[in-house]
Amino acid sequence: MADRYLSFTGTAPGRFLTRRLGLPQPAALHRWSPERPSLKGDRLLLTAGKSDLGLTDADARTALGLDLTTAPSGKPAAAVLDATGVRDVETLAEVHAALHPVVRSVAESGRVVVLGAPLDPADHHQAAAQQALEGFTRSLGKEIGRGRTVNLLRLTDAHAAESTLRFLLSPKSAYLSGQVIEVGSAPADVTAPRDAPHDPDRPLTGRTALVTGAARGIGEAVAETLARDGARVVVLDVPQAEQDARRVADRLGGTALALDITAPDAGARIAAALPDGLDVLVHNAGITRDRRLVNMPAERWSSVLDVNLTSVLRTTDALLESGTLKRGGRIVATASIAGLAGNAGQTNYGASKAGIVGLVRALAPRALAEHGVTVNAVAPGFVETRMTAAIPLFIREAGRRMNSLAQGGLPIDVAETTAWLADPGSSGVNGQVVRVCGQSLLGA
DSSP states (O other): OOOHHHHHHTSHHHHHHHHHHTOOOOOOOOOOOSSSOSOSSOEEEEEEESOSSOTTSHHHHHHTTOOOBSSOSSSOSEEEEEEEEOOSHHHHHHHHHHHTTTGGGSOTTOEEEEEEOOOOTTOHHHHHHHHHHHHHHHHHHHHOOTTOEEEEEEESSGGGOHHHHHHHTSGGGTTOOSOEEEEOOOOGGGSOOTTSOOOTTSTTTTOEEEEETOSSHHHHHHHHHHHHTTOEEEEEEOGGGHHHHHHHHHHHTOEEEEOOTTSTTHHHHHHHHOTTOEEEEEEOOOOOOOOOGGGOOHHHHHHHHIIIIIHHHHHHHHHHHTTOEEEEEEEEEEOOHHHHHOOTTOHHHHHHHHHHHHHHHHHHHHHHHHHSOEEEEEEEOSBOSHHHHTSOHHHHHHHHHSBTTSSOBOHHHHHHHHHHHHSGGGTTOOSOEEEESSSBSTTO
């Protein structure tokens, strides 16, 4: 369903009226398209403290794949603040000094990315100062407006951050704001050599990706985006949706797999269908059966847990143990802000999605160490789908406006985030739960 309020605020009368009434004024977001694949303008480099990255050196910026300048011409499309050297409260003043004169000049739909360092448990002053960056980033994201986003990137291994920085500084991250993302190190045998041939426009070339629940909605958008990035996509959905799954697969040059993901042998059947192995596993299939707990029969509880959590645990275990998921592979599961913040009438759904968070955090270090596979999750907020279109008008409008961007997300926003996590260059991103919610006020 179209967001008529967003369209109205884009007109001259709409801007005037909403300004006079103090109503939200969302900006139309610049999302990726073949015609507009990048943000227009320079990327401004700022520093606070004595940098641990040395980005003032052009060679260091080149090594990270960063096209940054200290002297932009016109409004910058992005501002990157290197705050890795902030080690005490006094140095935090340099964060203010660096961004205070710049924030207003960042272009509409622009980006602010703060680079931070891991908290040092042996230095509580450094830990306090670096944790302060999180509160600063989230707060700036809520006030910057005009479709601009603000995110914090904690770097354990800066050389593993190229794909993440490319994503955050691009239109592909249009609905991602107020997030704290950690990039660490990965085993050498699952990290592509820096001089290996790599097409940033099709990073998944030669890789096979399976997306569950991919016949429609967010799953279909994920499949389309992974195919756009070069993957051979397997479109998995229930037998009842086989016709739609085949339609999507045929359009993308992939294959369809009709399968009930809750079947006890689902993992074995996936492995049998993919004798050459799998590089990317996206757990997208999910259902809702909303009702307040006092009125919720056991079947409504168990059916949601079976699809949204049990099937994810069971098939993940089977595909790791069988070796179907190759070294260097990626698992991306779908959580939800309902699992992080809770939602009335969704105790079953919230439990299942919180369970995904627990799965990711516990499995990620072990899966990387033992199998060379990363495990992450996306946690969508209010996304414009057929399901949200059925929500009563006033509740739907509240869902759209209660975030820093004052609008709902689109399925492509979840898909772009999934594609970044699936990128071979994202081996340093592991155990992360990334909210795709426009910095929703729920649970923030």
